[in-house]
Amino acid sequence: MAKLIFAMSQSLDGYVDHLAMGAPDPGLFRHWIGAVGGAAGCLYGRGIYELMRYWDADDPTWGPDEAEFARTWRAQHKWVVSNSLREVGPNATLVTDLEVTARDLKARLDGEIDVAGPVLAASLTKLGLIDEYRIYLRPYVLGEGARYFPEARTPLRLVSSDLIGADTVRVIYAPA
Numbered sequence: 001m002a003k004l005i006f007a008m009s010q011s012l013d014g015y016v017d018h019l020a021m022g023a024p025d026p027g028l029f030r031h032w033i034g035a036v037g038g039a040a041g042c043l044y045g046r047g048i049y050e051l052m053r054y055w056d057a058d059d060p061t062w063g064p065d066e067a068e069f070a071r072t073w074r075a076q077h078k079w080v081v082s083n084s085l086r087e088v089g090p091n092a093t094l095v096t097d098l099e100v101t102a103r104d105l106k107a108r109l110d111g112e113i114d115v116a117g118p119v120l121a122a123s124l125t126k127l128g129l130i131d132e133y134r135i136y137l138r139p140y141v142l143g144e145g146a147r148y149f150p151e152a153r154t155p156l157r158l159v160s161s162d163l164i165g166a167d168t169v170r171v172i173y174a175p176a
Contacts, residue, residue, distance in 0.1 A: 002040050002109040004102065006121040007134035008148060009168070015145040016118055018051070021138050027165030028136070029065055037072040040109040043102065045117030046082035049092075052116070056089055079105065081120055102129050122150050130175070132159065137169045 008016050009024065024032065036042070044052070055070040062070070078092040079101060088094045095101045102124060105113055115121050115130065124130050133156065135148060156173035164170050 003131035006115040009136040010148045011140040011142040015142040017145040025165040039114045040111035041077045042114040045120035048117040133173045
């Protein structure tokens, strides 16, 4: 049985804005390559999926790590939850019934399924389907934007914490 894992970088004040925080340091970037490559699949909200489509086309300015991440991301199967998209790119499946799909993936797959997007994670949280929250605290204070937790939720219990790269603390929580 697979676990749904919501893992995203977050500012110290609770916001998730990759563009405002900039590129991760090399250690954190290498961590993300391994995390994406080790997942059983990825469940995306529309907004994050459209942002991640950046990795669909090679860029001659990329270094070896960026090229490896792109290959890893492209190889990973993705399920994209959207009511507005009519099609998705290679190695992706368009999903309109979140609960049915999430329950099916958890029952059918083994390993970890990466959940990407705070709105999608909030919907899965309401359904009681998120197994872990992996918060990657980066040393930024943004003051605005999309929140990691856009809505109140039930208490969590600390599973672990560690340093990733030069300045990111990963804190892992599970539903209490």
